[in-house]
Amino acid sequence: MKTDVAVVGAGPAGLLLGHLLRAEGISVTIVERVSPAYVLGRIRAGVLERTTTDLLVRLGIDARIKTEGLRHGGFVLADGERLIRINIEELAGHHVTVYGQTEVTRDLMDAAPERGLEIIYEAANVTLHEIESDAPWIGFTKEGQLERLDARFIVGCDGFHGPSRRAIPENAVQLYEKVYPFGWLGVLADVPPCDQELIYANHEQGFALASMRSATRSRYYLQVPLDEKVEGWPDDRFWDELTVRLGPEAGARIIRGPAIEKSIAPLRSFVFEPMRHGSLFLAGDSAHIVPPTGAKGLNLAASDVAYLSAALTGFFRHGHTDGIESYSERALARIWKAERFSWYLTSLMHRFPSQSRFDRRMQLAELDYIANSRAAQTSIAENYVGLPL
Ligand code: RFL
Ligand code: PHB
Numbered sequence: 001m002k003t004d005v006a007v008v009g010a011g012p013a014g015l016l017l018g019h020l021l022r023a024e025g026i027s028v029t030i031v032e033r034v035s036p037a038y039v040l041g042r043i044r045a046g047v048l049e050r051t052t053t054d055l056l057v058r059l060g061i062d063a064r065i066k067t068e069g070l071r072h073g074g075f076v077l078a079d080g081e082r083l084i085r086i087n088i089e090e091l092a093g094h095h096v097t098v099y100g101q102t103e104v105t106r107d108l109m110d111a112a113p114e115r116g117l118e119i120i121y122e123a124a125n126v127t128l129h130e131i132e133s134d135a136p137w138i139g140f141t142k143e144g145q146l147e148r149l150d151a152r153f154i155v156g157c158d159g160f161h162g163p164s165r166r167a168i169p170e171n172a173v174q175l176y177e178k179v180y181p182f183g184w185l186g187v188l189a190d191v192p193p194c195d196q197e198l199i200y201a202n203h204e205q206g207f208a209l210a211s212m213r214s215a216t217r218s219r220y221y222l223q224v225p226l227d228e229k230v231e232g233w234p235d236d237r238f239w240d241e242l243t244v245r246l247g248p249e250a251g252a253r254i255i256r257g258p259a260i261e262k263s264i265a266p267l268r269s270f271v272f273e274p275m276r277h278g279s280l281f282l283a284g285d286s287a288h289i290v291p292p293t294g295a296k297g298l299n300l301a302a303s304d305v306a307y308l309s310a311a312l313t314g315f316f317r318h319g320h321t322d323g324i325e326s327y328s329e330r331a332l333a334r335i336w337k338a339e340r341f342s343w344y345l346t347s348l349m350h351r352f353p354s355q356s357r358f359d360r361r362m363q364l365a366e367l368d369y370i371a372n373s374r375a376a377q378t379s380i381a382e383n384y385v386g387l388p389l
Contacts, residue, residue: 003029003118004316006138006151008126008164010039010119012101013284013301014157015108018117019059020309026316027116029149031123031140033158036109043188043261045101046211046219047072047198047295049386050094052302056104061111068214069099075384077349078201078247079367085197091374091381098198100213101298123147128154128167132278152279153312157301159285160270168277180267180291180346181353182206184221185228187238191257193218194250200293200349201246202363207293207350208245210254218255221292223350230262238262267291269343271335274328275304281327283308288335293349294342299386304331306389334387341383 005021007014010032018028032039053069056062073089089095112119123140130136131154138149156164193212201208207223220242224233235258243251270289275282284301307330311323348366352359370376 001029001147002150003027004151005029005153005155005312006031006136006149007155007157008128008138009033009156009158009162009284009286010109010121011157011159011284011301012104012108012298013286013305014155015105015112015117016055016302017155017157017283017305017309018119019061019108019111019115020055020305021312022115022117023059024309024313024317026312028118029151030117030119031126031138031149032119032121033123033126035121039109040102040106043100043102043186043219043263045292045295045298046098046213047299048097048099048104049299049302050096051306051386051389052299053097055302055306056107059111061107064103064107065097065099068103069097070212070214071095072098072197075198075200076195077367077370078199078203078250079364079371080201080203080247082371083199083247083249084367084371086377086381086384088381088385091378092385094385096295096385098212104298126158126163128156128164128280131167131280134279136279154280155308156280156282156286157284157305160289162286164280165272165282165286167280172277174273176269176271176273178269178343180269180350181226182223182350183226183228183264183266184209184292185224185230185233185238185264186219186221186262187235187259188213188261189218189220189257189259190216191218191255192216194246194253194255199246199250200345201250202349202351202367203245203247204351205241205245208242210242210246210250224264226266228264230264233262235259265292267293267346269339271332271339273332275331276324276328281308283331288339290339290342291346292342293346294338294384296338296342300335300338303334303386303389307331334389337383337387
């Protein structure tokens with residue numbers, strides 16, 4: 001098999017990149033380890049920046065997001081007593097769209113066959129070869145058969161645990177990492193959300209987030225210790241704790257129902273530099289992870305592929321190499337700012353095991369400052385809606 005660009009991973013980064021390149025007539029084959037149903041079974045992001053929705057509009061894969069996406073002009077920070085509304089539309093001039101990662105992925109998957117985007121699902125044992133040459137290739141097993149996919153470039157969109165990043169020699173890279181001493185316990189339930197907007201709550205007992213997928217489907221999260229098990233959180237315990245942490249006003253509006261999904265995700269900040277080695281590029285979670293507090297992970301995957309698709313189009317259509325040369329630097333400039341914002345909001349909103357009484361008062365003072373300062377709210381708003389590409 002032969003293609004212009006071989007992509008590892010059919011998550012949002014791989015699918016979006018595949019479509020953007022196909023729209024320019026570049027041939028793309030994606031190899032994905034798991035099945036389509038497995039990919040769609042992962043419940044993850046919910047908030048899309050305009051930079052992300054713009055890409056879907058540009059591709060014309062926006063019919064459902066137009067009708068089902070929820071336009072949010074603000075969100076709320078809660079400090080145990082108050083609800084502090086950040087009016088992102090007024091302060092930063094943009095809204096965000098609440099539309100699940102599952103739905104983005106489904107829309108991109110559904111549009112693949114008609115646009116000639118080839119996706120090989122359930123490709124096992126993916127290995128990358130000759131990435132320092134102009135003729136790299138991918139080896140994998142499909143239905144017990146060894147296969148070889150030759151390409152001009154390989155793009156690793158295979159998430160944090162995939163093989164692409166590991167194919168780059170250690171002496172050629174820098175790693176930056178921060179692991180947080182807690183995780184998020186997430187619950188999805190078919191009940192109306194407790195508020196029209198998202199609520200990020202800093203409570204004595206820990207962080208909580210009220211989010212949603214639609215007018216009838218809620219997504220809630222609780223900060224939990226890293227050693228906590230889902231089995232330790234029957235539905236009643238989850239709802240009781242959420243009610244306390246969201247505070248009296250929002251807590252009173254929670255409608256309970258059976259959890260249709262419950263999982264715990266660890267929180268991590270991670271950056272891998274550079275995002276290119278020879279003929280291999282990295283995009284999305286394969287190169288960087290943010291804690292979910294800023295809702296930036298999927299949006300960074302989208303901005304990476306916006307830069308990379310322009311660079312690869314320049315190369316294949318016009319023979320330009322400048323975009324390819326500058327991809328890593330351009331992408332990382334935006335990534336580091338999203339890393340900063342995600343780290344800031346995580347540090348502001350969570351209880352840390354090592355936190356002193358002084359540290360706690362610093363959090364509360366910062367929240368009080370935000371509540372009373374338009375400048376502070378503007379800074380948060382412009383980061384939340386997404387910095388320009
Ligand atoms: P993905 O989605 O992990 O996709 C990688 C794909 O690569 C495949 N793969 C392989 N394929 C072939 N061979 C192998 N050996 C392979 N190994 C892996 C995988 O099966 C998979 O299909 O990475 P991508 O595309 O870079 O997308 C990144 C986003 O998924 C991620 O950043 C977001 O989900 C993060 N995130 C959020 N981002 C936002 O922008 N807004 C949010 O509101 C938001 N909320 C969240 C989140 C992530 C969360 N968790 C669970 C970590 C909330 C949570 C709880
Ligand atoms: C979600 O709805 O899953 C969600 C929303 C906002 C975040 C993280 C996750 O910051």
